[in-house]
Amino acid sequence: MSDHISTRFDAEMEAIRSGVLSMGGLVEKQMARAVEALQQDEDATLVDAVGADEREINRLQVDIDQQCAQIIARRQPAAVDLRLILTVTKIVNDLERIGDEIKKIAYKASSIRGSDRLTRLRLFDAVRMASGAQQMLRMALDAFARLDVNAAAEVITEDSDIDLAFNAIMRQLISFMMEDPRTISAALEVVFIAKSIERIGDHAKNISESVVQAVKGKDVRHATAAQIRAEVAGE
16 A cells, blocks of 8 residues: 555544544433423533434444445455444444434433432432443543544443442332333333433443454353453463
8 A cells, every 4th residue: 555545544543533432422411401301401502412313423423434335345444443433333322222212312302301209219319320321432432533442341341330220220210110100101111211321321331342353353242240350461
């Protein structure tokens, strides 16, 4: 590959990397708006903004996927470069899915506004859970930006905390619904919100697993957290 072609290839690779980080930044902003929608009184502008963010996230996914396809067709990359491009396509898919879940959270928050004290109390738990998912997403994007497998492994470990928080919310809500059937409708809305947050954690975990695969060349999607830590450590 000539120096000129090599320079252009490097620029194209940097463009898709920057595109992922820009898309990730938009998803983070969207997530912050959804959490604010959970905490505040009715604010239609927040929900509208989350919907607008989701449409822009969809557009970015298509653009980045097209860039990746063009690089593969024109440059025929191999080894590490090809793994990184395939990693980018996986990550933008997970970011798009996160955007979908965030939109669900914002719309559910709007639909249960003004509900009883039980719902507000459980929403407080959901907000705390969402803060954990936000942190996971931030760490996963940082791991991708630096191709840091150790940071990626830490994100994967954090996913268990999100799962535990979701299970705790589920147990509490099931108890309330059994004690008072009048709470079922509102409680189910909170369940849907908590489930979306749990899925966001799963997608952040997926992003981190993709980082490990890009760097190490091994698919760790079905490995345990301990196995991934061992892979990262080179054991």
